[in-house]
Amino acid sequence: MSQRLAVIGTGVIGNGWIARALSRGWDVVAFDPDPEAPVRTRAFVAGAWGSLEKLGLAEGASPERLTFVDSLEAAVAGADLIQENVPERLPLKQEILAAIDAAAEDQVVIGSSTSGFKPSDLQLNCTRAPGRVVVAHPFNPVYLLPLVELVGGEATEPVQVERARALYQALAMRPLVVRREIEGHIADRLMEALWREALHLVNDGVATTEEIDAAVVYGCGLRWSLMGTFLTFHLAGGEQGMRHMLEQFGPALKLPWTRLEAPELTDELIDRVVEGCEHQAAGRPVAELDRRRDDFLVALLDLVQKYWPEAEGLEGRI
Template sequence: MSQAQTPKDTMAVIGCGVIGSGWAARALAAGMTVQAWDPNPEAVTILQNQIDTAWPALSRRGLAEGASRDNLHFTTDLDQALAGADLVQENAPERLSLKQSLLADIDARVPEQVLIGSSTSGIKPSELQAQCRHVPGRVIVAHPFNPVYLLPLVELVGGEHTEPAQLAAAGTHYERLGMRPLIVRREIEGHIADRLMEALWREALHLVNDGVATTEEVDAAIVYGAGLRWALMGTFLTFHLAGGEGGMRHMLEQFGPALKLPWTRLEAPELTPELVERVASGSEFQAGGRSVAELEARRDRFLGELLEVVERYWPEQEGLGGRI
């Protein structure tokens, strides 16, 4: 990775696993300099390989002026990674004590105007801020979705020390990365999207465990049914249309009583060896002998084309809570 002329904005990517590498690829494609840090010097190989995977899809989507992989700089020195950063994105493993310690260290090292986002999928921001003594309010949840370099949603969640202006500034930062920020109104474990996905995941495991469906059949039910509608309308607008001319009000009158029926099991089933085998072998059958890399490339081509369709049908003024 050679030295290149530094673009206007610099992003410090802290932790270079799959999520951190996805952030790095997205920021590079947006024309930013990326200063990536990981305590493991071998993480640079993972980082480079992940960017190799992401770059063809990003190129098809369109690179910003000045975008170059040469703007990536890896270091095991935290101070070097943070120097001059406009935005810090933490991607450490999902262990509270580890994240608290690392975020407190970052908070003590960077200027007060620098936003610090955490990619946590479940931890509340007030817990992340607990050990920060400098400017705790600028430590927020900035939760993306895999693959980060393609999927535009980022959930922004402030903690007890966060001011509205700090969340607004965060939204501007992530919009520069081509993302669609969703500011979560109040902190809760799992935020919004993961809570919804976990509910569906639990139900899917019950269906496989009870012999109602295979993994392939469950996925087909989503891909060819609900998933196609959700890509455009989401949950509530889909049900609004189900009510015909009467919309959601009629739908709730007609189908609301069904909510009392025992159709779902929100508590997860026990992951017995038998269930693990059904889920794993079913997923391997669906993969059809294709490697993970082959499936990722296929997924990325599909998502790139799907995003083009969604963007044509979903104007920017419509969305999830005003910012999107």
């Protein structure tokens, strides 16, 4: 018997969940108050399907297994998993999650795609079974990138987190259970730190957007895609590993190389960033850049799958 995903909100992230679930042979029921949502979503899925075919479709996978309904209550009825993707405004998310919680059966996991809010805040107005409301934060494009950060709130029991983990694994995701709730979770906090420094470098005239992106693509990004941050630095210590690296380079952490505060987004800085990105895009529309990104990610995912985590014996830990 196929599983069913209910998707509430069909922007870029919601549509990404839809495409992924369809590719895994799930039925998807979606609700979005925008009357143009069905057309937009079906076009999105059609655009993503070629990349999903390259990765490999599950038996029974089909875009035809998507249904739009005209109410939130109809969407969540009979769902095995519910994914909320409304705009990142806490009062709105609390309102929608409370409505989902009231309508859905008690045991059904409700995941929020929030990139920053803590699950305890999201659970605040839920009265039926608040513990099953968890953060399930994916990464764009959701239909290709496998990481999903799972975070339980104050009302969440371990069994509910484990139930969520199993469901997202069934969607071919790599669930990362965050040990305690914190704004921004893990990955976004790391990306925001790099983003702040990048903005300072542009603002101070040190580098252009293209030069900064090249530094990531041809330098640290290549290593990070295989080893992440800590194992990369472990190798920097030579045969003695991380301990030697910290002894050698640890004192440099106290040097004022980086800035914790983001620069003020002045009109001048905004213009520099926008003009830099438009130069990099070289007149190519976003849809073309999306396809280029997806083709690259499909090839890269094959390579990552070859070398990590299986070769490191980490399968099943995330």
